[in-house]
Amino acid sequence: MSSQDTKFNYKILLATLLALVIGILIAFYYNNAQSKNKIEFLEDQKQILVKDLSLMKAEVDRLSVANEINDLEMQASNYKLTQLEDSIGRLNFDIAKLREYKKELRTMELRLDSLKLKNNSLRYNNSILADKYNEAKNRMENLENKTASLEVLEANLRRQNKKISEELKIKSYLRLEDPEGSGFRIRGSSAIQTNKASTVSRLKGCVTIQEDLNIIKEDKVLYLQFLDPNKAIIADNATTINVNGNTYSKRVVFVFKGDKIGVCESITIPEGSLPSGTYTLNVFENEKLLTSSEFQLK
Helix, strand or coil, rough: CCHHHHHHHHHHHHHHHHHHHHHHHHHHHHHHHHHHHHHHHHHHHHHHHHHHHHHHHHHHHHHHCCCCCCCHHHHHHHHHHHHHHHHCCCHHHHHHHHHHHHHHHHHHHHHHHHHHHHHHHHHHHHHHHHHHHHHHHHHHHHHHHHHHHHHHHCCCCCCCHHHHHHHHHCCCCCCEEEEEEEEEEEECCCEEEECHHHHEEEEEEEECCCCCCCCCCCCEEEEEEEEEECEEEECCCCEEEEEEEEEEEEEEEEEEEEEEEEEEEEEECCCCCCCCCCEEEEEEEEEEEEEEEEECCE
């Protein structure tokens, strides 16, 4: 082979190597540029993920502070978000992992939307409960005010009733006049008035009740008390009436309709058992002595 052919072959080999080097450089440059674009894209996606996660975490924290979501769900969401933030901080710019993070982020967004819906429902229920609470509180305050007014009214009524009762108690006693005591002897079926003590077998007490326009119809009780000259109580057929420690000769029960009437009642005693002297007739109502009179038996 001639030297000229050898030089030609060297030139071809050199040109081929140069073309190969240039091709390698072009491919390296293209790959480098493409990798740089991918890195920039991944960096942008990383910033977006970090921003979205920060917003989601802030929202979960807000709901946690407001105490408006379930504690277990809130803790789980916080834990998951923290894991995602830590993972993104160590991101090695892998496209498959980016897709995985995006999928997880989407899941968290759906979960956050669910929490927001639950939170809105809780807020609505809280609003209804607040309205009912305020309504119940207002009703309670009104009832308390009415109760206070009723207590004042009741106290006034009690004072008025007490005053009226005291007035009625004072006015309830019968007004009596013309009390009279006398002795009688019995002959056959007739009672003959007498002042001879040895023949008296019956003592009679009478009194006039004055008119009272405040009374329409009431049951009344009067007690007659006959005293002998020694101020001893005379019994009716050896029987006396005892009321609250007080002793009477006779009880008189009648219906008083407010008109002026006379009331008389007698007691029976053994004939000849009374001595001569001054006798006393006392008339009581509710243990209160209303009137009294004296009469003589010889």
